[in-house]
Amino acid sequence: MLETVDLCVSFGAVKALSGMNLTVPRGEVTAVIGANGAGKSTLMRALAGLVTPQSGQVLFDGRSIAGNKPEDIVRNGLALVPEGRSTIPELTVEENLRLGGLWRDRSDRGASKNLVFDLFPILGDRASMRADTLSGGERQQLAIGRALMSDPKCLLLDEPSLGLAPLIVTQILELVSRLAKETNLAVLLVEQNAVTALRVATTGVVLNLGEVVKSGPAHEISSDEELRHAYLGY
Amino acid sequence: MTNFIDYLLGGFSNGAVIALMALALVLVWRSTRMVNFAQVGQAMFTTYVALTIQQSTGNWLLALVVAIGAGAILGVIVFFLVIRPVKNSDSTGAIIATFGVLIALQAGAGMIWGGDPQGFIPPVDNAGLEFAGRIWPISLYDILVLSATAALVIGLTLLFTKTSLGLSMRASAFNPEVARLSGVRVNRMLISGWAIAGATGAIGGVLIAPASTISPNSFDILLVFAFTAAVIGGLDSLIGAVTFGIGTGLVISLVSGYSDSGNAPIVALVLLALNLLLKPDGVFGHHGARSV
Numbered sequence: 001m002l003e004t005v006d007l008c009v010s011f012g013a014v015k016a017l018s019g020m021n022l023t024v025p026r027g028e029v030t031a032v033i034g035a036n037g038a039g040k041s042t043l044m045r046a047l048a049g050l051v052t053p054q055s056g057q058v059l060f061d062g063r064s065i066a067g068n069k070p071e072d073i074v075r076n077g078l079a080l081v082p083e084g085r086s087t088i089p090e091l092t093v094e095e096n097l098r099l100g101g102l103w104r105d106r107s108d109r110g111a112s113k114n115l116v117f118d119l120f121p122i123l124g125d126r127a128s129m130r131a132d133t134l135s136g137g138e139r140q141q142l143a144i145g146r147a148l149m150s151d152p153k154c155l156l157l158d159e160p161s162l163g164l165a166p167l168i169v170t171q172i173l174e175l176v177s178r179l180a181k182e183t184n185l186a187v188l189l190v191e192q193n194a195v196t197a198l199r200v201a202t203t204g205v206v207l208n209l210g211e212v213v214k215s216g217p218a219h220e221i222s223s224d225e226e227l228r229h230a231y232l233g234y
Numbered sequence: 235m236t237n238f239i240d241y242l243l244g245g246f247s248n249g250a251v252i253a254l255m256a257l258a259l260v261l262v263w264r265s266t267r268m269v270n271f272a273q274v275g276q277a278m279f280t281t282y283v284a285l286t287i288q289q290s291t292g293n294w295l296l297a298l299v300v301a302i303g304a305g306a307i308l309g310v311i312v313f314f315l316v317i318r319p320v321k322n323s324d325s326t327g328a329i330i331a332t333f334g335v336l337i338a339l340q341a342g343a344g345m346i347w348g349g350d351p352q353g354f355i356p357p358v359d360n361a362g363l364e365f366a367g368r369i370w371p372i373s374l375y376d377i378l379v380l381s382a383t384a385a386l387v388i389g390l391t392l393l394f395t396k397t398s399l400g401l402s403m404r405a406s407a408f409n410p411e412v413a414r415l416s417g418v419r420v421n422r423m424l425i426s427g428w429a430i431a432g433a434t435g436a437i438g439g440v441l442i443a444p445a446s447t448i449s450p451n452s453f454d455i456l457l458v459f460a461f462t463a464a465v466i467g468g469l470d471s472l473i474g475a476v477t478f479g480i481g482t483g484l485v486i487s488l489v490s491g492y493s494d495s496g497n498a499p500i501v502a503l504v505l506l507a508l509n510l511l512l513k514p515d516g517v518f519g520h521h522g523a524r525s526v
Contacts, residue, residue: 070414088408098403099416102398
């Protein structure tokens, strides 16, 4: 579904990603884990079109999308939930959701909204309230809900655990994982919190200083003690 | 007391036009987080366009409609020619550039239409209405100005709160990155903001012209009042711009009535300074909205 080939991104002299190869299949969660500064957020921003890669390719649905504009990428079915509960606090919950699919037909939008409300019922209850009245976990649900409003084929989640209680993170990620299986959605999850991420993921990828050091089935990665000590710090 | 009521009533119509200019400033602020000092210059220019149409056809409504279209187009031109290239480097530079546009528009209008003040004939009677045995300081034309302003404010509010375009524009102003990630073409929204601001300013210009005369510099003082109103209102609040636009109109009328009209700009600046000292976020602004 989503594939990167030798993807390189640098900021001035600093190489954030050097030759990244990654495949994200449909129907499952792929987790990219690694410490702070490993290049995880850069990878996400490059995939979503917010930063332009120096070289390499991003293939989505067989088409090259590297260098495309973010607004076109999301319209083609690749939606990013950026780091830090990216809702717009001044808008209501309903407006935040509506924003996620404004270019789509009204009826398609309605179907997506029902799906989001089924998945996160709290958003339905709070629809007319301003987003800044929500708790952290509810805002993360809203951010994911907004991305789902675009009816994505692939969902990118950047550090959804940031600043949230572990129980809430697990709940949200398990919902996403179930959604991936049930609707054949490809999910790329980027996390510093390796334990939680590997629990819901099928495949795990360990990133260090812009390079993939290991990839394989998630359970293998979480049981590899050496790897954990070296790159994940626990 | 009669004087007080007369001065107060006389300020509404002027206040409505200040409110429209303040609205135009707020619309630009909302879309690109900067103050467009050329706004009154654009309004002056489009008012001359309207004057030309009115002089040749005698049709006020046609003149207004053409001015609205010209205002929108001029807003887009200013955005592309000056603001966009400069904005990429530094927003202070862009603000200075809007002063340049103001001067260029004034010079251009002087070359095309000359520097002599010209009269603009109102579409309805501009003499004080007679009611209950006396003449009031409100004319039929003032009522037209107030109704047009009210209709425009309601229309803009509906546009922003009820339509997809309005939601996209608000999202682009609050958080351009999230808006882009949601599929909104943010650049088009910024341009729409400048176009709507230009059209709003154009309406203000055409509405105020019959109250005095029009010359290349006749709207300069309006900039002082509109800027005061927009800033006190919080710079990103439509309702704030309208409230304090009309409020400024009333204050000007009272100051001019009890002392001298030359004191009005000084009072406006004092109010502006007091506001910035006491409530730097503006009355209707939320915290941090005005930090760039």
